[in-house]
Amino acid sequence: xxxxxxxxxxxxxxxxxxxxxxxxxxxxxxxxxxxxxxxxxxxxxxxxxxxxxxxxxxxxxxxxxxxxxxxxxxxxxxxxxxxxxxxxxxxxxxxxxxxxxxxxxxxxxxxxxxxxxxxxxxxxxxxxxxxxxxxxxxxxxxxxxxxxxxxxxxxxxxxxxxxxxxxxxxxxxxxxxxxxxxxxxxxxxxxxxxxxxxxxxxxxxxxxxxxxxxxxxxxxxxxxxxxxxxxxxxxxxxxxxxxxxxxxxxxxxxxxxxxxxxxxxxxxxxxxxxxxxxxxxxxxxxxxxxxxxxxxxxxxxxxxxx
Amino acid sequence: xxxxxxxxxxxxxxxxxxxxxxxxxxxxxxxxxxxxxxxxxxxxxxxxxxxxxxxxxxxxxxxxxxxxxxxxxxxxxxxxxxxxxxxxxxxxxxxxxxxxxxxxxxxxxxxxxxxxxxxxxxxxxxxxxxxxxxxxxxxxxxxxxxxxxxxxxxxxxxxxxxxxxxxxxxxxxxxxxxxxxxxxxxxxxxxxxxxxxxxxxxxxxxxxxxxxxxxxxxxxxxxxxxxxxxxxxxxxxxxxxxxxxxxxxxxxxxxxxxxxxxxxxxxxxxxxxxxxxxxxxxxxxxxxxxxxxxxxxxxxxxxxxxxxxxxxxxxxxxxxxxxxxxxxxxxxxxxxxxxxxxxxxxxxxxxxxxxxxxxxxx
Numbered sequence: 101x102x103x104x105x106x107x108x109x110x111x112x113x114x115x116x117x118x119x120x121x122x123x124x125x126x127x128x129x130x131x132x133x134x135x136x137x138x139x140x141x142x143x144x145x146x147x148x149x150x151x152x153x154x155x156x157x158x159x160x161x162x163x164x165x166x167x168x169x170x171x172x173x174x175x176x177x178x179x180x181x182x183x184x185x186x187x188x189x190x191x192x193x194x195x196x197x198x199x200x201x202x203x204x205x206x207x208x209x210x211x212x213x214x215x216x217x218x219x220x221x222x223x224x225x226x227x228x229x230x231x232x233x234x235x236x237x238x239x240x241x242x243x244x245x246x247x248x249x250x251x252x253x254x255x256x257x258x259x260x261x262x263x264x265x266x267x268x269x270x271x272x273x274x275x276x277x278x279x280x281x282x283x284x285x286x287x288x289x290x291x292x293x294x295x296x297x298x299x300x301x302x303x304x305x306x307x308x309x310x311x312x313x314x315x316x317x318x319x320x321x322x323x324x325x326x327x328x329x330x331x332x333x334x335x336x337x338x339x340x341x342x343x344x345x346x347x348x349x350x351x352x353x354x355x356x357x358x359x360x361x362x363x364x365x366x367x368x369x370x371x372x373x374x375x376x377x378x379x380x381x382x383x384x385x386x387x388x389x390x391x392x393x394x395x396x397x398x399x400x401x402x403x404x405x406x
Numbered sequence: 407x408x409x410x411x412x413x414x415x416x417x418x419x420x421x422x423x424x425x426x427x428x429x430x431x432x433x434x435x436x437x438x439x440x441x442x443x444x445x446x447x448x449x450x451x452x453x454x455x456x457x458x459x460x461x462x463x464x465x466x467x468x469x470x471x472x473x474x475x476x477x478x479x480x481x482x483x484x485x486x487x488x489x490x491x492x493x494x495x496x497x498x499x500x501x502x503x504x505x506x507x508x509x510x511x512x513x514x515x516x517x518x519x520x521x522x523x524x525x526x527x528x529x530x531x532x533x534x535x536x537x538x539x540x541x542x543x544x545x546x547x548x549x550x551x552x553x554x555x556x557x558x559x560x561x562x563x564x565x566x567x568x569x570x571x572x573x574x575x576x577x578x579x580x581x582x583x584x585x586x587x588x589x590x591x592x593x594x595x596x597x598x599x600x601x602x603x604x605x606x607x608x609x610x611x612x613x614x615x616x617x618x619x620x621x622x623x624x625x626x627x628x629x630x631x632x633x634x635x636x637x638x639x640x641x642x643x644x645x646x647x648x649x650x651x652x653x654x655x656x657x658x659x660x661x662x663x664x665x666x667x668x669x670x671x672x673x674x675x676x677x678x679x680x681x682x683x684x685x686x687x688x689x690x691x692x693x694x695x696x697x698x699x700x701x702x703x704x705x706x707x708x709x710x711x712x713x714x715x716x717x718x719x720x721x722x723x724x725x726x727x728x729x730x731x732x733x734x735x736x737x738x739x740x741x742x743x744x745x746x747x748x749x750x751x752x753x754x755x756x757x758x759x760x761x762x763x764x765x766x767x768x
Contacts, residue, residue, distance in 0.1 A: 136553065176741065180741065180744055180745055183409045184409070184411070184744075184745055184748040184754075185411065185748060185752070186744040186745060186747065186748060187744060187747075189492055189553065190691075190695060190740070190744055191741070191744050193494060193691055193740070194692075194737060194740040194741050194744060195737075197688060197691075197692070197733065197736060197737040197740060198733075198734065198737025198738065198740075198741065199737075200733060200737075201730055201731075201732075201733025201734040201735075201736065201737050202730075202733075202734050202737070204728070204730035204733065205728050205730040205731060205733075205734055208728050208730065320557075320558075320561055323554060323557055323558070326554060327551075327554045327558075330551060330554070364569050364573065366565040366566065366568050366569035366572075367565070367569065369565050370561060370562045370565040370566070373558040373559075373561040373562050374558070374562060376554065376558050377544070377550070377554075377555050377558050377559070380544075380550045380551060380554055380555060381544055381548045381550045381555075384548050384549040384550040384551065385548040385549065385550075387549070390549070403411050403413065403752070
């Protein structure tokens with residue numbers, strides 16, 4: 101395996117959870133709900149994924165458990181912000197704080213235990229294609245899901261009636277309500293979908309990337325996923341580009357160190373965070389791009405009048 | 407079962423005052439359930455978590471030490487949140503304040519004099535304010551989301567501190583431990599009244615609360631913050647400049663977080679280390695909300711949250727439970743506070759399927 105291949109493989113592994121979590125949050129935000137709890141749902145997915153894999157002995161059950169944990173955890177957020185119209189920003193932060201604490205508590209028994217790694221699924225014939233075969237067709241299941249998810253989300257949002265309904269709820273909840281759409285129900289589903297995605301992304305960390313449980317192992321990836329949604333100006337295909345760009349930045353530090361440049365490791369570790377800030381500034385400075393695509397009701401609570 | 411909300415004609419002053427207390431009670435109930443699930447007698451668990459730390463004098467000192475940074479940071483955050491600016495990077499501003507404030511004691515170790523401590527505190531405030539100015543400027547100039555930028559800067563600040571204490575600022579006589587020199591006696595925030603432990607950080611917190619209260623309740627600047635936060639359009643008509651409010655609010659909260667940082671380092675730790683905060687900057691967000699974004703409320707809430715830090719240490723020792731329990735309590739508390747705030751603006755009706763059918767779901 102060549103150097104380029106090896107580097108690209110690590111980038112794909114680093115980017116997959118970002119892609120999944122950002123796609124989930126994109127759907128949530130398209131329905132007009134800003135869930136800042138991605139980091140919390142992701143870490144719950146990571147600890148649940150690890151625990152379910154340990155108990156069942158199967159990484160696939162683990163991934164399913166992670167997804168479930170993210171979805172259940174997001175219900176807390178949904179209940180507060182949708183049923184009780186609590187402030188979405190503050191509730192999202194609460195979800196992250198609670199998730200980081202709860203995962204630490206639940207995961208204590210698993211610290212230092214060897215994990216169960218999800219094995220790659222090698223697709224016959226396709227994986228024989230020179231160069232890209234090994235990269236794209238000999239990956240773990242979650243990678244395949246991430247690509248399928250990308251296509252599905254894009255198709256759902258812009259090619260189906262249900263997707264149109266979801267976007268209309270996000271753009272103007274009062275009009276949608278007047279048309280007889282159950283705004284709260286649509287938003288519940290969008291939040292739970294986002295939670296399941298974040299949970300799966302977290303499970304990828306503890307089952308594929310590290311195969312271990314480490315406290316706070318999400319290390320800000322949930323926040324980067326949130327930034328990716330802005331970066332992509334709420335368009336799924338652009339999330340793909342953003343996720344791989346950030347995955348590459350995150351991996352770059354390892355390779356720069358390996359090449360023996362004498363840059364302080366702390367500076368290299370801070371690159372993904374600095375890159376996030378720079379990208380946010382560039383994208384947000386472009387008013388035309390953001391104004392057209394930002395869901396108009398994003399972050400606003402809705403109380404149906406009877 | 408469904409929940410229906412009915413908007414109150416005016417917001418309820420009764421629930422405005424009660425909701426933090428209801429939230430506290432609900433947190434205790436949830437905590438009791440959590441203890442029961444973990445196989446610990448709930449009464450014993452809650453006692454060792456919330457009462458035991460208050461029964462001894464030395465632990466009251468610890469309470470003051472832990473409450474001071476929380477109150478300082480949360481006082482600034484409430485001003486920021488009231489103006490609808492979401493600064494969630496106080497942890498980073500705390501660290502930068504600690505670093506700026508430590509320039510004197512680390513690089514000019516021999517420097518003593520009555521002016522040194524005040525200079526350190528002011529430098530700390532400058533450091534925190536400058537770090538907070540970054541997301542403020544990025545928001546006002548480019549419209550970049552301040553939640554994300556201020557949070558990203560926390561990670562950058564942590565790594566910067568790590569680099570300093572392992573590199574340029576490492577104690578030359580420190581056997582390669584990642585820490586700076588210990589501050590000299592004149593550079594350490596003294597104890598209040600030779601009390602034993604609690605240092606002047608607690609006094610700084612009280613002063614900050616009083617100044618913030620005065621500013622928010624009695625000055626046009628405070629009024630401006632509230633108007634811009636609640637009704638930006640009305641603020642514009644009144645001639646208030648929203649961008650200036652953003653910058654001022656961020657710098658005030660950054661300065662107070664920075665002051666908390668240098669006070670903590672100078673008073674409690676007395677040197678810089680790779681980790682100088684058990685997450686004060688994030689916990690302070692909970693303090694701000696539990697205190698209903700009001701300086702006096704923040705003061706009380708700071709004591710409650712400081713107790714959650716002490717309680718988790720105490721419970722770890724006496725019950726052998728994880729110190730993560732404190733974080734879980736903090737998270738639950740914020741949830742309940744936010745949920746109870748609904749009561750202020752809405753009446754909540756719980757209706758069954760039957761009730762829903764009768765009102766005729768239209």
